[in-house]
Each structure stands twice: as C-alpha cells, then as structure tokens.
Amino acid sequence: EFRYGEHSEVVVPTLNGSITFGQNHPLVIVAGPCSVENEEMIIETALRVRGAGAHFLRGGAYKPRTSPYAFQGHGESALSLLAKARLASGLGIITEVMDTSDLDKVAEVADVVQIGARNMQNFSLLKKVGATAKPVLLKRGLSATIEEWLMAAEYILAAGNPNVILCERGIRSFDRQYTRNTLDISAIPVLRSLTHLPIMIDPSHATGKAEYVPTMAMAAVAAGVDSLMIEVHPNPAKALSDGPQSLTVEGFEKFMQEMSPLGRFF
Numbered sequence: 001e002f003r004y005g006e007h008s009e010v011v012v013p014t015l016n017g018s019i020t021f022g023q024n025h026p027l028v029i030v031a032g033p034c035s036v037e038n039e040e041m042i043i044e045t046a047l048r049v050r051g052a053g054a055h056f057l058r059g060g061a062y063k064p065r066t067s068p069y070a071f072q073g074h075g076e077s078a079l080s081l082l083a084k085a086r087l088a089s090g091l092g093i094i095t096e097v098m099d100t101s102d103l104d105k106v107a108e109v110a111d112v113v114q115i116g117a118r119n120m121q122n123f124s125l126l127k128k129v130g131a132t133a134k135p136v137l138l139k140r141g142l143s144a145t146i147e148e149w150l151m152a153a154e155y156i157l158a159a160g161n162p163n164v165i166l167c168e169r170g171i172r173s174f175d176r177q178y179t180r181n182t183l184d185i186s187a188i189p190v191l192r193s194l195t196h197l198p199i200m201i202d203p204s205h206a207t208g209k210a211e212y213v214p215t216m217a218m219a220a221v222a223a224g225v226d227s228l229m230i231e232v233h234p235n236p237a238k239a240l241s242d243g244p245q246s247l248t249v250e251g252f253e254k255f256m257q258e259m260s261p262l263g264r265f266f
C-alpha cells in the first residue's frame with residue numbers, strides 16, 4: 001500500500017510571495033519556452049506571460065533531446081538568464097535538472113526543479129532531490145504506468161521531501177501521426193483517488209501541436225487539475241526546440257482570457 005505524506009498541497013515561496021499548488025487553491029499557471037535561448041527572449045516572455053496571469057516561468061537550460069545532434073540547451077549560462085528573468089518578473093522559476101551533479105546550481109535558480117519524463121526512474125536523481133526541501137515537479141515517464149510513476153514519487157517522499165507535484169505530459173500510444181503523445185486525462189481522477197499530491201497537466205508535450213493545446217488544457221481544468229504547464233515562445237517558427245507545440249505570446253494571452261470563466265483563478 002502507498003503511504004503518502006500528509007501534504008496535499010505544495011507551497012512554493014517566490015520573490016512575489018508564496019504560490020500554492022493543491023486542490024483548494026487557484027489553478028497555477030506555468031508558462032514559457034521549451035528552451036532558454038537568449039536574454040531578450042526569456043525576459044520578454046517572462047514579462048508577457050506574467051502580464052497574462054502566469055505564476056511561474058518555465059524554460060530549459062539542460063535539455064533531454066532524443067538526438068545528440070539536436071540543441072542540448074545552453075546549460076549554466078541559461079541558468080543565469082533564468083535568474084535575471086526571475087528578478088525582472090518576480091515569477092517563480094521551473095527548470096529541469098538532468099544530472100545529480102547539476103542539482104546544486106539548478107536549485108540555486110529554480111523555485112521548483114523539474115524531473116523530466118526521460119528521468120522519471122533515474123533513482124539516484126530522485127533520491128538526491130528527495131534529500132533537499134526544494135519542490136519537485138515529477139513528469140510522467142514516456143510509457144510509465146501510474147504505479148511506476150507513484151513509486152518514483154515515493155522515492156522523493158521516502159527520502160524526506162514532501163513537496164512533489166505530479167505532471168502528466170502524455171504517454172506513448174500507437175498513433176503518433178496527429179498527436180505527439182496521448183494525453184491521459186483519466187490520470188487526473190485516478191491520481192485523486194490514490195494520492196494527495198498536486199496534479200499538473202502539460203498539454204504542450206502531450207499533443208505536440210499548438211492548435212490542440214487550449215482544448216486539452218480546458219479538458220484538464222474540467223477534470224479538476226491543479227496546475228497547467230504551457231509552452232510559450234515569442235517566435236515559435238524560430239524556436240530551437242518544440243516550436244510546433246508552442247503558443248505565441250499573443251496566443252497565450254488569448255488562451256488565458258478564454259480560460260478565466262472556467263474558474264479557480266484569482
């Protein structure tokens with residue numbers, strides 16, 4: 001039997017006060033580019049998504065790319081750009097850690113550290129973030145069952161860190177022609193019945209196509225999700241990673257307006 005911590009909410013202190021992920025709190029919106037590309041784009045995106053109502057800025061410094069020849073992220077220099085964007089916008093920062101040896105420097109900048117789908121069962125990484133008090137966003141593995149995912153979360157909890165948020169980002173199915181992955185909406189009620197941990201949906205990686213992102217985000221809200229992660233890029237056509245699934249800044253603004261009547265906003 002699973003034994004979870006008492007926490008049914010994750011409180012994240014940010015420069016602008018605390019943001020709480022959890023069932024009885026407003027929907028938490030995380031937005032930003034797949035990768036941190038340069039200073040101008042990350043600051044501009046941060047300010048614009050904040051203006052539209054986002055609470056966190058996402059942006060990758062270390063990117064887990066399928067091909068070793070694809071853009072791998074700007075690493076440490078991207079972390080310092082995230083630190084600048086954090087100061088300039090007051091937004092909380094969410095960025096991925098891929099390697100145990102990078103955790104200290106990532107945790108210096110990140111208000112929440114992300115463990116990506118490809119590292120969901122990187123047990124040394126799970127144990128290491130578990131030994132800190134830093135909030136952790138644990139994405140579901142590409143083909144992970146709910147039980148494998150919850151057990152991965154359990155590694156973090158068992159190591160002493162109760163601050164875990166679960167993020168469904170689409171799973172492998174048989175048809176990849178029209179969507180990149182298949183968003184498992186049923187994960188929301190299933191997780192609700194199994195765990196107290198807050199639940200996030202990432203419709204960007206789930207669909208792989210910007211045009212489907214708002215619909216799936218709304219479906220997730222209807223199913224009672226606690227948080228959404230949306231990829232946003234000032235010029236998706238020129239993005240160094242995940243352009244096709246990224247909303248433009250204007251698209252994100254429109255999306256936030258359309259979402260607001262659905263409730264659980266401030």
Ligand code: PEP
Pocket residue numbers: 034060064115116117118139169205
């Ligand atoms: C990401 O959030 O940019 C990412 C790489 O996601 P995932 O691990 O879900 O593929």
Ligand code: MN
Pocket residue numbers: 034035205231241242
């Ligand atoms: Mn991405």
